Amino acid sequence: MNARKLFITAASWEPRFLLGADRVLKDHQFNKVLCLWFTEFGDRTLDARMSLGAKVGNAELSLVELPMYSVSGESGRRRTPAYVTVWRQIRLALADPARDFDSFVLDITTMPREALWITLDLLTEAGLPGTIVYHRAKKHGDWCGSEPELPHIVPKLGGLPTLDLPTRLMIVSGYDEDRSEQFIVSFEPSETLILFQDSPAGTRDENRAKNEERHKTRFGKRDKTISLHGVSCYSADWGFEQMMGAAIKIGLGANLILASLGPKTSAVSLYRVHRNLVESCLIYAPCRNYNPEYSEGIGETLTLEWDSNQVLANV
Structure with missing residues (x-):
């Protein structure tokens, strides 16, 4: 029986999102690709999400829309970060990973840190082993985000x-x-x-x-x-x-x-x-604004093997 493998990534306008996905998809055979994307930056990531769909081959592609901010019906009120909703949506998307998959590859390159931590925590709690990958950029802009909450x-x-x-x-x-x-x-x-x-x-x-x-x-x-x-x-x-x-x-x-x-x-x-x-x-x-030219190109890919049973250190 073939091993069931899950690929998790987060859509971005940065070139290394698709370039990195190419690298991962060439090295692994996945049953499912789970791509997180945020509503507020949907226009920026639309082309990248469509391109990802053409790269996954026979794997099932699941695009998971997440809100950065809560929706308020009262005009003029400041939006608040929807971090509890984000947790719930990622939890729903992963469902029972230990039941459905044998291992995972988590690409953290363009994944917001809160979504990264939520995802990694759910995978760890499920006891699922996997590999975490990060693609370094060739060059960075002078700033990444502004107007933080x-x-x-x-x-x-x-x-x-x-x-x-x-x-x-x-x-x-x-x-x-x-x-x-x-x-x-x-x-x-x-x-x-x-x-x-x-x-x-x-x-x-x-x-x-x-x-x-x-x-x-x-x-x-x-x-x-x-x-x-x-x-x-x-x-x-x-x-x-x-x-x-x-x-x-x-x-x-x-x-x-x-x-x-x-x-x-x-x-x-x-x-x-x-x-x-x-x-x-x-x-x-979270920031309310992100630099569309934060990174250029793709450099080396770093990998870390993740064993949920070895998360605790001997301290």
């Missing part, structure tokens, strides 16, 4: 906080230091650790200038409650061991808030950190 705890990933403990914050930073600032201001932690992508000199000068240097300039000398350290999100374990060690240290005797703004691989590692630290939670702040 207020941060919120991701559904089902709020941990078990203790009321009499202080709050501490660990951020894996990205190109926008304003978003790091937003998390600090929103939660007013007693301590904050900012982890920036640490690359050898000359290998990723773009990241060094747009991430590391900007964060050091803004936060490096502000006060003693904010510290900065490097982490390798493109290592074999996608930075998990380094993040786990840092989280244990800063999270000792505290409720720990975890935020991923940097390399998408860091979101996977932070999910695993959260699963190992019961007094931690994952937070997210």
